Amino acid sequence: MKQVGLLGATGSIGTQTLDIIRLHPERFSLAAMTAGKNLELVREQIKEFSPNLVSVQDTQDAQALRSEFPNLEVTEGLEGLVEVAAYAATDVVVTGITGSIGLEPTLAAIEAGKPIAIANKETLVTAGHLVTEAAKKQGVALIPVDSEHSAIFQALNGEPVEAIDRLIVTASGGSFRDKGRAELEGVTVEQALRHPNWSMGAKVTIDSATMMNKGLEVIEAHWLFGLSYDKIDVLIHDESIIHSMVEYVDRSVIAQLGTPDMRVPIQYALSYPARLERPEEERLHLWELGKLHFSKLDLERYRCMEFAYEAGKAGGTMPTVLNAANEVAVAAFLKGKLDFLGIERVIEQALTGHERIGQPSLETIQAVDAETRRKATLAL
Incomplete structure (x- = not known):
């Protein structure tokens, strides 16, 4: 029985990961999970899968869950993401959240020696050298979840x-x-x-x-x-x-x-090196x-x-800038604040306006990420 830590339980990767746990209850159990603001779905998932630890984005939602589930450990925010990622009881961590916010919890899971079923591509884009070096140092497997x-x-x-x-x-x-x-x-x-x-x-x-x-x-x-x-x-x-x-x-x-069907690579990442049946698919x-x-x-x-x-x-901080500017531009497009081709314009402006820093530390990456987002938001 593998105990699964799931970052992003209410998102696309998260819900499909729970489909796999549901399909193979003799193989997998949900030990800990994080979620954003979809509190109704979080409640349903807690009732069905009985995790020991849950982290949500907002303090108000965390308080509501503590009241409704008094035997459940509930935490919140970035600290909660990190706590779930490094949770001692887990055997594998699925990084199903989107965006560079996945970097710190991924590094925390690696530091805790947890194999990573990695679906959060922005983590490797933003700080690939840090993540792969940490995984090598800790002897932690990075098992890809993206279908490609x-x-x-x-x-x-x-x-x-x-x-x-x-x-x-x-x-x-x-x-x-x-x-x-x-x-x-x-x-x-x-x-x-x-x-x-x-x-x-x-x-x-x-x-x-x-x-x-x-x-x-x-x-x-x-x-x-x-x-x-x-x-x-x-x-x-x-x-x-x-x-x-x-x-x-x-x-x-x-x-x-x-x-x-994304459930195929998700299941393989969880079961690796074994292959499990999906008879009804x-x-x-x-x-x-x-x-x-x-x-x-x-x-x-x-x-x-x-x-x-x-x-x-180019390497260094350039991929960090690429990802941060893209996240700002896509969010603006989804909110109707930017036209579709404007996404490209925001990214190009961010890249041409940045002076590359080689072999950046985590602190440097975080600073460049924040500054890029600030400038990209002003450029909308």
């Missing part, structure tokens, strides 16, 4: 780095993959949230539409698998059936295929699809991908 990185992880299957020629990360192209740049003027939030293949949270869905999500994944792949950026390619794949591929030096290409019938479609990535069409490659190659 899980696919690469599975396709590598213990092969040495020197045998890899390149990683091929597939991308759906997002909600606007069939539109040219000129057609993106004036697109709405509602249109951007209509992802053709995946059911995800709002922020990730907008990132998919701009392709920043894929840019963040390229940086994440660099840190997870130790390859240079010139060995990480992105391929548009409309159906999201091939989740990613690895090309080896002998030109063999190993791919991982499956239906677009849909099989992949390729004959029903008939054809799979691919196209080359156009960096002029998807400028956020260009920004991500440039920031990743």
Whole structure:
């Protein structure tokens, strides 16, 4: 029985993680969880899964839960995130929260020796060198949850780095993959949230539409698998059936295929190295699809991908700036305060206005992150 610590229980990754615990109650139990402001769902999850420790965002919500569940340990805020991440009773921590707020709790979980099922890509983007160095020092496994990185992880299957020629990360192209740049003027939030293949949270869905999500994944792949950026390619794949591929030096290409269901990589991250059954789930019938479609990535069409490659190659604090500016811009777009193409403008302005700092400490990263958000907010 694995005891699971879950960061972001009410979000897309969190609720699907609970689906896996629900499917395999003999294998997994929820020991601790964090949540944001969806208190009604939090109550339901506490009643069903009986965690020992729960952390929520607001003090008022924490007080309400303490009153309703007197035998439950309840905490709050960033300190609560860190406490859940490092909770002694857990065997694995799923980092399902979105944004750079996941950095401190991820580092706390690593310091506590917890294997990380990592779905919070912004953590590796913002401070990949700190996270991977800490994991190596503590002997902690970073098991990818993103479907693309899980696919690469599975396709590598213990092969040495020197045998890899390149990683091929597939991308759906997002909600606007069939539109040219000129057609993106004036697109709405509602249109951007209509992802053709995946059911995800709002922020990730907008990132998919701009392709920043894929840019963040390229940086994440660099840190997870130790390859240079010139060995990480992105391929548009409309159906999201091939989740990613690895090309080896002998030109063999190993791919991982499956239906677009995030519960598959979540379950694998929890059960690794074992594979558990999902008997009721849909099989992949390729004959029903008939054809799979691919196209080359156009960096002029998807400028956020260009920004991500440039920031990743520059290193230091540049990926921190990339991520912070993107989070501000996407939040503004979702609130109707910024047009869709304005997301790119805010990010580009932040990157060009920043003087890179090499090998930043955690304190430096936090300071750069805060300053970038301040400037990006003023630039809206």
